Amino acid sequence: MTTRVLVTGAGGFIGHHLVTYLKKLGYWVRGVDLKEPEFTKTDADEFEILDLRRWDACLQATRNVDQVYALAADMGGMGFISKFHAQILHNNTLINFHTLDAARLNGVKRYLYTSSACVYPEYKQTEAAVTPLKEEDAYPAQPQDAYGWEKLVTERLCLRYNEEYDIQTHIVRFHNIFGENGTWEGGREKAPAALCRKIAKAKLSGNHNIDIWGDGLQTRSFCHVDDCTFGIQKLMESDFTDPVNLGQDRMVTINELADIIARAAGIEVGKTHIEGPQGVRGRNSDNTLLKNTLKWEPEISLEAGLKRTYDWIEAQVVKSQGDLA
Numbered sequence: 256m257t258t259r260v261l262v263t264g265a266g267g268f269i270g271h272h273l274v275t276y277l278k279k280l281g282y283w284v285r286g287v288d289l290k291e292p293e294f295t296k297t298d299a300d301e302f303e304i305l306d307l308r309r310w311d312a313c314l315q316a317t318r319n320v321d322q323v324y325a326l327a328a329d330m331g332g333m334g335f336i337s338k339f340h341a342q343i344l345h346n347n348t349l350i351n352f353h354t355l356d357a358a359r360l361n362g363v364k365r366y367l368y369t370s371s372a373c374v375y376p377e378y379k380q381t382e383a384a385v386t387p388l389k390e391e392d393a394y395p396a397q398p399q400d401a402y403g404w405e406k407l408v409t410e411r412l413c414l415r416y417n418e419e420y421d422i423q424t425h426i427v428r429f430h431n432i433f434g435e436n437g438t439w440e441g442g443r444e445k446a447p448a449a450l451c452r453k454i455a456k457a458k459l460s461g462n463h464n465i466d467i468w469g470d471g472l473q474t475r476s477f478c479h480v481d482d483c484t485f486g487i488q489k490l491m492e493s494d495f496t497d498p499v500n501l502g503q504d505r506m507v508t509i510n511e512l513a514d515i516i517a518r519a520a521g522i523e524v525g526k527t528h529i530e531g532p533q534g535v536r537g538r539n540s541d542n543t544l545l546k547n548t549l550k551w552e553p554e555i556s557l558e559a560g561l562k563r564t565y566d567w568i569e570a571q572v573v574k575s576q577g578d579l580a
């Protein structure tokens with residue numbers, strides 16, 4: 256029988272890609288979000304506009320499905336999550352507590368929660384040359400922002416539901432997922448998309464200089480969305496229920512990230528370092544558990560993933576400039 260799946264946050268970046276991937280694998284898919292996907296039409300069999308902060312909406316969303324991929328979240332890049340702590344903690348707690356409990360009441364068998372590397376404590380991420388973060392490093396807990404605290408509490412809820420109720424929960428901690436068809440302007444975009452936009456604008460204007468928040472020496476790892484969707488479907492079908500990292504373990508500085516994107520654009524850029532939120536100083540993923548558990552780790556190189564993303568964002572910038580003309 257065809258497996259019936261709900262993807263929450265299916266109008267968002269990863270959710271939209273996940274729906275397409277699950278459809279290719281032959282699942283029946285319902286997507287739910289506050290909005291339809293912005294850039295291309297959904298491939299979902301059914302798409303419902305629902306506010307998952309509401310209990311009744313969660314009961315409706317989780318009806319008649321075998322599996323739930325819980326991706327809905329009020330979120331964005333550093334500029335967003337370092338500013339709107341109350342809104343993020345309030346909205347995401349309501350979304351996640353209600354969705355998980357509604358799924359349990361509706362008899363959902365498997366549930367995958369999308370957590371984040373933002374759960375890791377600030378005191379382990381004070382140096383740019385950071386030691387890659389292992390799953391057990393999350394405790395003693397001290398995430399930097401409310402966004403990370405909420406993720407950690409919902410992880411605990413999933414672990415308890417898995418132990419005490421008849422629902423198998425899975426928890427993935429993403430490390431900076433990027434790719435095509437994601438938010439690239441407006442304040443919620445993340446660093447790779449923001450840099451692609453700045454570099455596309457620099458290239459098109461002929462002024463090859465961009466602004467970078469901070470000194471650009473802060474470090475991160477970045478993972479393409481196709482690796483992400485592949486990995487979470489594998490995790491959902493596994494019997495592994497503890498939190499696991501999903502990301503690349505190649506760490507780069509934000510300055511290096513900008514240079515890789517500039518090469519994809521075929522230009523060199525000058526960098527002006529300005530004040531701006533930077534998050535923790537350094538962060539990288541330790542993929543030992545991921546490799547042991549799924550016998551797999553992300554495969555798309557940063558250069559290849561950023562080239563595809565840059566080309567897509569440059570096309571969006573060209574289109575938006577055309578719309579303004």
Ligand code: NAD
Pocket residue numbers: 263264265266267268269270287288289290305306307308325326327328329330331346350369370371372428429430431432433438445
């Ligand atoms: P996104 O913002 O593109 O997608 C989230 C979607 O949730 C949006 O479309 C939004 O409209 C929807 N949503 C928000 N509030 C809602 C509500 N009340 N009811 C229904 N839908 C609602 O984000 P994304 O990058 O696709 O992230 C997906 C998940 O992965 C999120 O849980 C996020 O916290 C997590 N995550 C993402 C990254 C990353 O690098 N993109 C990193 C760590 C964790």
